[in-house]
Amino acid sequence: MPILGVIASAITGNLNVNSYESIMTATVSTAVGYVEFTSIPSTFTHLQIRAIADTTAGDVSIFARFNGDTGSNYSWHTLYTDGGGSAYSDYNGVSSTSYTSFSRGGNASGVFSASVIDILDYKDTNKYKTLRSFTGKDNNGSGIIWLSSGSWRNTNAITSITITPDSGNLKTYTQFALYGIKGS
Amino acid sequence: MAAGSTYTPIATFTVSTAQASYTFSTISGSYTDLVLIINGGTTTNNQFRLNVGNGSVDTGANYGDTQIYGYSSTVGSGREVNSTNPYLGVASTTNSTRIIEFMNYANTTTYKTLLNKGGDLGQSQYDASVVVWRSTSAINTIQINTNAGNISSGTTLSLYGIAAA
Numbered sequence: 001m002p003i004l005g006v007i008a009s010a011i012t013g014n015l016n017v018n019s020y021e022s023i024m025t026a027t028v029s030t031a032v033g034y035v036e037f038t039s040i041p042s043t044f045t046h047l048q049i050r051a052i053a054d055t056t057a058g059d060v061s062i063f064a065r066f067n068g069d070t071g072s073n074y075s076w077h078t079l080y081t082d083g084g085g086s087a088y089s090d091y092n093g094v095s096s097t098s099y100t101s102f103s104r105g106g107n108a109s110g111v112f113s114a115s116v117i118d119i120l121d122y123k124d125t126n127k128y129k130t131l132r133s134f135t136g137k138d139n140n141g142s143g144i145i146w147l148s149s150g151s152w153r154n155t156n157a158i159t160s161i162t163i164t165p166d167s168g169n170l171k172t173y174t175q176f177a178l179y180g181i182k183g184s
Numbered sequence: 185m186a187a188g189s190t191y192t193p194i195a196t197f198t199v200s201t202a203q204a205s206y207t208f209s210t211i212s213g214s215y216t217d218l219v220l221i222i223n224g225g226t227t228t229n230n231q232f233r234l235n236v237g238n239g240s241v242d243t244g245a246n247y248g249d250t251q252i253y254g255y256s257s258t259v260g261s262g263r264e265v266n267s268t269n270p271y272l273g274v275a276s277t278t279n280s281t282r283i284i285e286f287m288n289y290a291n292t293t294t295y296k297t298l299l300n301k302g303g304d305l306g307q308s309q310y311d312a313s314v315v316v317w318r319s320t321s322a323i324n325t326i327q328i329n330t331n332a333g334n335i336s337s338g339t340t341l342s343l344y345g346i347a348a349a
Contacts, residue, residue, distance in 0.1 A: 021190055022347060052287050079252070081261035083262055087260060087261050110320065111294070111295050113297065114285065114298070134312065136299050136312075136313070136314025137297065138297065143314060144250065147312060177348035179348075
């Protein structure tokens with residue numbers, strides 16, 4: 001079964017590009033507190049979000065919640081660096097109220113963070129939902145890379161995704177594009 | 185609603201004789217993101233590098249990158265500032281695989297940010313990096329090269345376009 005995007009490195013030469021479809025895109029024209037994908041169709045197997053983003057509040061996380069759940073039902077782990085020679089890790093094992101590290105703010109003028117987020121088996125009602133993300137920004141002298149994974153401990157199908165910065169607003173020109181990946 | 189297939193092959197090149205670089209030119213601006221998959225290696229233990237541009241590749245000091253890597257049992261990170269030829273990760277005569285995401289490559293408002301992940305068996309390293317090209321020009325030219333030596337024969341470079349709704 002082909003899975004595209006960041007997973008594709010493992011299956012070079014065997015991509016089934018007909019299985020990847022654009023669902024909807026949110027582009028920020030005026031700074032806003034959040035963007036939300038609603039009525040996500042259940043016709044796919046996995047979801048992928050591709051983003052460029054920044055915030056008005058500087059270097060803060062941009063996080064996500066599913067189906068409007070604000071409870072302590074999320075967990076996440078991350079491997080990250082600022083490029084200074086070391087690598088670090090961080091986590092919230094059980095009690096997070098959101099999946100953090102969806103993207104990141106705090107960019108130099110003209111720079112936007114880039115992110116690719118995979119949400120696996122998003123409509124499977126037998127599983128908690130698992131996701132992973134790859135976010136990076138480089139300000140030519142400072143930067144950050146986040147390689148993260150996490151879960152939403154709920155078996156409901158994901159039908160909406162809300163994306164919000166920790167503080168401030170999403171800057172103009174931030175864009176989140178939602179794609180669906182079909183199974184065989 | 186979904187807009188149909190949006191992951192489109194643009195071009196694939198297979199290196200027949202080892203060469204110093206390969207350039208994708210006149211790339212259409214009709215997609216939202218580009219994805220480049222490299223599967224192959226280099227003629228000695230080297231690094232894949234790249235340049236991008238509009239009309240021609242930019243070799244000025246207009247790039248920065250931040251890296252994270254795991255090498256054998258060691259983890260670490262690094263960065264390059266005002267680079268003329270940013271780092272894409274190690275490569276060797278043994279198989280290297282790499283995927284590079286060119287996010288919102290055609291817009292003329294923002295600097296361009298690239299995400300890169302890959303691994304190399306010969307140098308026992310897995311790495312990820314983010315590269316910024318400090319230009320608001322659309323990217324329509326991508327050159328993959330190395331810091332020394334050549335790209336090995338048999339290496340494939342496959343370029344895809346992803347269009348958002």
